[in-house]
Amino acid sequence: MPCIAELPSMRYPALIDASDLVTELHKRYIDAGCDVLLTNTYHANIATMKATRKMTDAEAEAVIAKGAHLALQAVAMSGVQRTIQIFGSVGPYATALSDGSEYNGRYVDYISEEVICILFI
Incomplete structure (x- = not known):
């Protein structure tokens, strides 16, 4: 070990x-x-x-x-x-994208509008 x-x-x-x-x-x-x-x-x-x-x-x-x-x-x-x-x-999925989207919100570019509504509204 x-x-x-x-x-x-x-x-x-x-x-x-x-x-x-x-x-x-x-x-x-x-x-x-x-x-x-x-x-x-x-x-x-x-x-x-x-x-x-x-x-x-x-x-x-x-x-x-x-x-x-x-x-x-x-x-x-x-x-x-x-x-x-x-x-x-x-952990936050945005960090897996390695594009800084956990700070700028660009992760929404990778998910559908339907999912955004479910998660954030």
């Missing part, structure tokens, strides 16, 4: 490259008294994984699901009797 300092970040790539470490970190948080875990899926979106990891839609979806499964696994491994809540971590 790699050392956390050797990883570029503890965002979604760790789900692929160091899943044992992700589970261990979740477990350590639980052991320290934490009652809330995030799924470590920040910036894990299908478009990014397809572009950077050459994944299919199904493979990318499986990585996102793996984030939840690893958190659940850590809860089971911890053996605690208290409730541990698990929340999905979803």
